[in-house]
Amino acid sequence: MPVVIVTGASSGIGRTTAERLARNGTTVVLAARRADKLQALAAHLPNAVPIPTDVRDPAAIDALVAQALALTGRVDGLVNNAGIGGVASILVAGAFPALADRVYANRAAGKTDVKGQL
Numbered sequence: 509m510p511v512v513i514v515t516g517a518s519s520g521i522g523r524t525t526a527e528r529l530a531r532n533g534t535t536v537v538l539a540a541r542r543a544d545k546l547q548a549l550a551a552h553l554p555n556a557v558p559i560p561t562d563v564r565d566p567a568a569i570d571a572l573v574a575q576a577l578a579l580t581g582r583v584d585g586l587v588n589n590a591g592i593g594g595v596a597s598i599l600v601a602g603a604f605p606a607l608a609d610r611v612y613a614n615r616a617a618g619k620t621d622v623k624g625q626l
């Protein structure tokens with residue numbers, strides 16, 4: 509059975525991706541910061557392993573991969589989805605600068621890539 513790590517699996521696109529993969533026979537390693545959300549999702553999927561991870565932390569990423577290998581024996585793929593989601597209309601006064609501030613703040617900290625880099 510293939511094994512795929514999905515980062516940002518606790519909500520939104522990552523959660524839906526994890527659900528689709530698991531229901532199609534993939535073992536899914538669920539990674540995000542909110543352990544309670546990962547546990548709840550894993551409880552209703554056929555083959556899912558929750559591993560709480562903050563992808564801003566390179567050591568946590570190493571630990572994620574090591575734990576995934578130890579628990580499943582292989583890693584075949586990565587859905588590197590963790591990041592900032594949500595929808596903001598540019599028609600709402602002030603919405604875009606506020607969103608841009610969040611995105612650029614994350615870029616400055618190198619927060620969105622699974623390797624802790626952009």
Ligand SMILES: NC(=O)c1ccc[n+]([C@@H]2O[C@H](COP(=O)([O-])OP(=O)(O)OC[C@H]3O[C@@H](n4cnc5c(N)ncnc54)[C@H](OP(=O)(O)O)[C@@H]3O)[C@@H](O)[C@H]2O)c1
Nearest residue numbers: 516517518519520521540541542562563590591592593594
């Ligand atoms: N929705 C859109 O229209 C859209 C458009 C273009 C691109 N995207 C991109 O698609 C991705 C998912 O978007 P979404 O709408 O599904 O967002 P979402 O519902 O807000 O989900 C974001 C996910 O990323 C996780 N995450 C955030 N920071 C993290 C960190 N430091 N370490 C580990 N996990 C982290 C969150 O989990 P925790 O909070 O539990 O850590 C959550 O599971 C994002 O990268 C976003 O930028 C989305």
